[in-house]
Amino acid sequence: MSPAGSARPPRVALFVTCLVDLFRPTVGFAAVKLIEEAGCEVVVPTAQTCCGQPAFNSGDRKDAAMLAKKVIETFEGYDYLVAPSGSCAGHIATHYVELFDDADPWKARAERLAAKSHELVSFLVDVLGVTTTGARFAGTVTYHDSCSGLRELGVRDQPRKLLSAVDGLTLTEMKDPDVCCGFGGAFAVKYPDLSGAIVDKKTTNVVDSAAATLLAGDMGCLMNMAGRLSRKGAKIEVRHVAEVLAGMADGPAIGAGKKGA
Amino acid sequence: MQVTSPAFKENAAKALADVTLQKALKNVETGFIAKRAAAAAALPEFEALRDAARDLKNHVLAHLDLYLEAYEKKVVAAGGHVHWAESAEDARRIVTDICKRLGARTVTKGKSMITEEIALNDHLEREGLIPVETDLGEYIIQLRGEHPSHIVAPAVHLTKEQVAGDFRRVHTHLDAARDLTEPVTLLSEARAVLREKFLVADVGITGANFLIAETGTSIIVTNEGNGDLTQTLPKAHIVMASLEKIVPTLEDVDTLLRVLARSATGQEMSVYTTFSTGPRREGDPDGPGEYHVVLLDNGRSAMLGTEFEEMLRCIRCGACMNHCPVFQAVGGHAYGWVYPGPMGAVLTPTLIGVDKAGHLPNASTFCGRCESVCPMRIPLPKMMRAWRNREWERALNPATLRSGLGLWAFVAARPGLYRLAARVSSMALRLLGRGRGRIASLPFFAAGWTKMRDMPAPEGATFMDQWKARAGR
Numbered sequence: 106m107s108p109a110g111s112a113r114p115p116r117v118a119l120f121v122t123c124l125v126d127l128f129r130p131t132v133g134f135a136a137v138k139l140i141e142e143a144g145c146e147v148v149v150p151t152a153q154t155c156c157g158q159p160a161f162n163s164g165d166r167k168d169a170a171m172l173a174k175k176v177i178e179t180f181e182g183y184d185y186l187v188a189p190s191g192s193c194a195g196h197i198a199t200h201y202v203e204l205f206d207d208a209d210p211w212k213a214r215a216e217r218l219a220a221k222s223h224e225l226v227s228f229l230v231d232v233l234g235v236t237t238t239g240a241r242f243a244g245t246v247t248y249h250d251s252c253s254g255l256r257e258l259g260v261r262d263q264p265r266k267l268l269s270a271v272d273g274l275t276l277t278e279m280k281d282p283d284v285c286c287g288f289g290g291a292f293a294v295k296y297p298d299l300s301g302a303i304v305d306k307k308t309t310n311v312v313d314s315a316a317a318t319l320l321a322g323d324m325g326c327l328m329n330m331a332g333r334l335s336r337k338g339a340k341i342e343v344r345h346v347a348e349v350l351a352g353m354a355d356g357p358a359i360g361a362g363k364k365g366a
Numbered sequence: 367m368q369v370t371s372p373a374f375k376e377n378a379a380k381a382l383a384d385v386t387l388q389k390a391l392k393n394v395e396t397g398f399i400a401k402r403a404a405a406a407a408a409l410p411e412f413e414a415l416r417d418a419a420r421d422l423k424n425h426v427l428a429h430l431d432l433y434l435e436a437y438e439k440k441v442v443a444a445g446g447h448v449h450w451a452e453s454a455e456d457a458r459r460i461v462t463d464i465c466k467r468l469g470a471r472t473v474t475k476g477k478s479m480i481t482e483e484i485a486l487n488d489h490l491e492r493e494g495l496i497p498v499e500t501d502l503g504e505y506i507i508q509l510r511g512e513h514p515s516h517i518v519a520p521a522v523h524l525t526k527e528q529v530a531g532d533f534r535r536v537h538t539h540l541d542a543a544r545d546l547t548e549p550v551t552l553l554s555e556a557r558a559v560l561r562e563k564f565l566v567a568d569v570g571i572t573g574a575n576f577l578i579a580e581t582g583t584s585i586i587v588t589n590e591g592n593g594d595l596t597q598t599l600p601k602a603h604i605v606m607a608s609l610e611k612i613v614p615t616l617e618d619v620d621t622l623l624r625v626l627a628r629s630a631t632g633q634e635m636s637v638y639t640t641f642s643t644g645p646r647r648e649g650d651p652d653g654p655g656e657y658h659v660v661l662l663d664n665g666r667s668a669m670l671g672t673e674f675e676e677m678l679r680c681i682r683c684g685a686c687m688n689h690c691p692v693f694q695a696v697g698g699h700a701y702g703w704v705y706p707g708p709m710g711a712v713l714t715p716t717l718i719g720v721d722k723a724g725h726l727p728n729a730s731t732f733c734g735r736c737e738s739v740c741p742m743r744i745p746l747p748k749m750m751r752a753w754r755n756r757e758w759e760r761a762l763n764p765a766t767l768r769s770g771l772g773l774w775a776f777v778a779a780r781p782g783l784y785r786l787a788a789r790v791s792s793m794a795l796r797l798l799g800r801g802r803g804r805i806a807s808l809p810f811f812a813a814g815w816t817k818m819r820d821m822p823a824p825e826g827a828t829f830m831d832q833w834k835a836r837a838g839r
Contacts, residue, residue, distance in 0.1 A: 289733070294814035
């Protein structure tokens with residue numbers, strides 16, 4: 106598992122992501138725990154900010170490239186970059202290379218970083234070969250496939266595999282788990298009616314699954330779905346999948362608050 | 367037709383509030399998706415066929431001039447005529463000239479999206495001709511004075527009750543008390559009415575799914591047989607096709623046919639796949655006296671060599687829109703012009719300008735489901751993003767977005783400043799959350815978020831602050 110046959114454990118740089126940093130630090134700690142327990146050393150580079158996806162998807166390639174270079178500089182010295190998000194990891198692993206011309210030396214650096222960048226759960230299963238995280242969680246959960254993780258990185262079976270190994274947990278699939286929740290970054294703010302209609306359909310499927318907890322691997326989708334569920338008055342807990350896999354799902358759920366409101 | 371793409375937001379809001387439309391749109395989800403998935407799963411080589419189809423069309427686009435010239439020679443050799451139309455106006459003039467020369471009055475039409483693109487029906491009516499749509503869906507929307515809302519299922523936005531109402535309104539020669547509750551009854555009625563039109567038509571116009579360079583053949587793929595009657599019975603058959611429909615050989619068409627119907631409707635093949643080569647020959651029992659092909663460019667050749675070239679691979683199956691959560695939510699009319707859904711979001715700005723159609727490539731979550739089902743593997747999200755790039759370069763986006771993003775990028779480039787901004791945001795949002803864990807209403811640009819949903823409040827201090835405070839643990 107150690108690179109180049111060395112004896113030291115792989116050094117994994119955690120890409121925290123903006124949303125985990127600001128809204129859900131528990132996910133960051135859960136990621137650290139999961140990666141460490143799988144036998145890696147975890148580093149959190151302090152120079153990290155954002156992967157630049159908002160600029161990229163708004164058509165602002167200049168700022169997207171500027172921020173990509175900063176991420177490349179900050180993370181290229183580690184064995185792996187791992188993010189608790191298919192969206193950010195997908196952006197780094199699949200789109201950074203599109204930002205630079207073939208003749209630009211940054212292109213090769215982007216390619217090298219892309220090759221060692223992973224979404225958290227697929228990293229655990231596909232790269233580290235984890236089959237169980239040893240966590241316990243009493244309850245029925247349903248899992249939403251976030252679009253970027255699913256279609257850019259092929260994250261579908263890995264979280265289900267690890268969830269099925271969680272003691273006490275029952276996974277019930279909702280209808281159309283692979284259909285978008287309507288988040289789409291700035292889309293949710295630019296087209297609120299449309300985004301609202303899509304997340305309404307999504308959360309109806311979540312409610313109909315009769316699961317007590319909704320899980321996914323991306324904070325954007327989770328905040329979108331949690332916000333709609335609470336607006337509808339649905340009593341479903343919403344958590345990042347890493348919280349459950351790390352056995353750190355005992356605090357308030359996303360959007361639930363300390364007073365349990 | 368009138369372009370309402372600039373009013374996409376208003377169109378979408380109206381569509382979301384339209385109860386009947388929402389009921390009809392459920393058919394998109396239930397009708398198409400499972401059928402396509404089953405058809406794809408039943409063919410082990412389906413994914414390999416998608417690769418072959420992509421490669422084939424890429425080859426054609428790299429040698430488009432060559433194949434078009436070869437095709438023209440073969441059409442002429444079969445006794446047909448090829449007309450090159452650079453613009454919509456040229457195409458309309460070519461068609462009306464043919465109709466007038468033949469003294470035509472009634473013009474039957476098979477289903478054709480490029481005749482929508484060039485607004486042919488309006489033009490024919492202005493010229494005193496009577497265009498009659500003969501595809502059932504197209505016939506229905508023509509009765510209603512509407513345009514297709516879907517490139518394969520033009521009337522998918524309607525319920526059968528609405529169609530029954532239209533038939534009662536228009537088919538006044540029939541018994542007003544007749545039962546029209548079953549779709550099959552509606553079909554029979556339309557068939558009987560249209561049969562009369564086929565018999566009196568002077569000119570028949572069809573589209574073309576493919577043109578074969580090797581043989582000079584045009585192909586239409588239909589399920590109702592209306593296309594065959596449209597093109598066989600009148601004095602002249604006019605094929606309206608855009609340049610990129612060309613395919614080198616009969617065998618190549620086979621590859622595309624195998625992915626087309628499966629992707630569109632989940633059928634292995636459509637009910638009719640009709641090949642036409644030239645007019646009626648001596649000794650033929652039937653067929654048109656004249657055979658014309660109008661080859662329309664209308665901006666397509668200008669897409670070659672650009673980041674939008676791959677869009678010219680599109681074979682118009684409609685799978686992208688069937689699987690699109692935005693299309694499913696608002697239907698096709700909200701897109702405001704001829705081509706809806708993801709393929710429309712890429713194509714429409716090339717044809718009417720990104721200044722008018724800018725909403726279309728923006729109104730996407732980039733979920734990528736369209737690309738995942740596209741039989742031609744067209745990178746639709748990538749091309750929607752390419753339109754956003756162009757908008758950004760031309761400063762067509764709202765000033766608030768540009769300055770907001772600029773400020774954000776400035777902060778994100780400075781980790782110390784970013785940490786501070788995150789810390790302040792975290793505190794402010796937690797304050798607004800008041801311990802409830804969520805915020806019901808936010809001001810300014812974030813108001814869009816809280817219109818339909820709450821904003822979860824941060825759990826506590828930022829991860830980076832907590833990580834630092836715990837000295838890494």
